[in-house]
Amino acid sequence: MDYDQICRSVLALDPKVRFAGICDETGETKYGGMREGMTSLLSPQESQKSNLQAVGRWGLRKSLTSKTGKGIYAMTEYEKLKRITIPLDDDHLLVVTTEVDADHGNIISNTLKLVKQ
Incomplete structure (x- = not known):
C-alpha cells in the first residue's frame, strides 16, 4: 500500500478535506499532511497527542471485535x-x-474505496 499516494488521493477527493495523514502507533504522522494553504488548528505536539488518543481508542475497539466485528x-x-x-x-x-x-459521508465512502484498492 502506497501511503503517500493514499494521502494525496484523499486530499484530492474534496476541497473541504483539510488534512490527510497516516500515523503510527506513537501518534507521529509518517505520511501525508495538511492541504496546501491550510493552517493547522493544533501544534505538531498537539496533533501527535490527538493521533495517539485516536490510536488508543482503536485499541479499545479491537478488544470488542469478537462481538462487534x-x-x-x-x-x-x-x-x-x-x-x-x-x-x-x-x-x-x-x-x-x-x-x-x-x-463527510461522501468523503468516507470514497476514502474507503481508495484504501481497499
Whole structure:
C-alpha cells in the first residue's frame, strides 16, 4: 500500500478535506499532511497527542471485535472540524480532517474505496 499516494488521493477527493495523514502507533504522522494553504488548528505536539488518543481508542475497539466485528472507520465532529479515522493495519491509522460543512459521508465512502484498492 502506497501511503503517500493514499494521502494525496484523499486530499484530492474534496476541497473541504483539510488534512490527510497516516500515523503510527506513537501518534507521529509518517505520511501525508495538511492541504496546501491550510493552517493547522493544533501544534505538531498537539496533533501527535490527538493521533495517539485516536490510536488508543482503536485499541479499545479491537478488544470488542469478537462481538462487534472489525471497526471500519470512526468520525467525530467538533465545533471547528470533523475528524475521520480509518485503521489501515495493526500499526497505521489514516486520519482525515475536514471542514465542518464537508459531506463527510461522501468523503468516507470514497476514502474507503481508495484504501481497499
